[in-house]
Amino acid sequence: MQKHIYAVILFTTIFCLKGFAQAFPPTINSYADSAGADYADLYITFSPNDTGNIKVQIQLQHSTGNNLFDSTYTLPATDSGYAAFHLAPLTPCLSYDVLINMKNAHVQGTVINPLLTFTTLCTAGIAALNENNYSVIARMYSIEIHTADIPQNGNIEIYDITGRQVINTGLNQSVQQIPFNQNAGIYLLRITGNGQSLYTNRFVIN
Secondary structure, rough: HHHHHHHHHHHHHHHHHHHHOOOOOOOOEEEEEEEEEOOOOEEEEEEOOOOOOEEEEHHHHEOOOOEEEEEEEEOOOOOOOEEEEOOOOOOOOOOEEEEEEEEOOOOOOOOOOOOEEEEEEOOOOOOOOHHHEEEEEEEOOEEEEEEEEOOOEEEHHHHHHHHEEEEEOOOOOOOOEOOOOOOOEEEEEEEOOOOOOEEEEEEEEE
């Protein structure tokens, strides 16, 4: 009888240890951001390492101190995780540190905070060149950019979801077509000129 009890305890202990050994925290694999004057979009790819749901808490701070933004999101724990977060309203022309914490049903994730720092666009001085002056048409093998006014020293930058720059070229035409032979996915486009960032947006290639 005593041997039977010991066997049950040993089996239960091994089962519990096995369960704890299989509980891994969610991890962020890559991230990118796109900021406007009063908002920012944060994109992450992650490994949930669990089933069910992932809880993601995002906080924004200016320098150190009180949180200027604090929100929690629920994501499905899929085998290949991707998420986009729209963070608003924010203050123009201000730098924010992004603090993020993730947890699955069993364990809290560990993230080196701040994850990144971004600055929202300054509305002053760009009234003649705002987001309404640009439109982007994304096709399988080309990107077409329309602008109402060509900025001085205009430049086009395109990044993939990992933050890798895939295009860097000058903007010198009111309708400019850029060859784009990249894999399907989500990309971030930024137009700079006049010594500042003028336009940011994301587009999808299927």
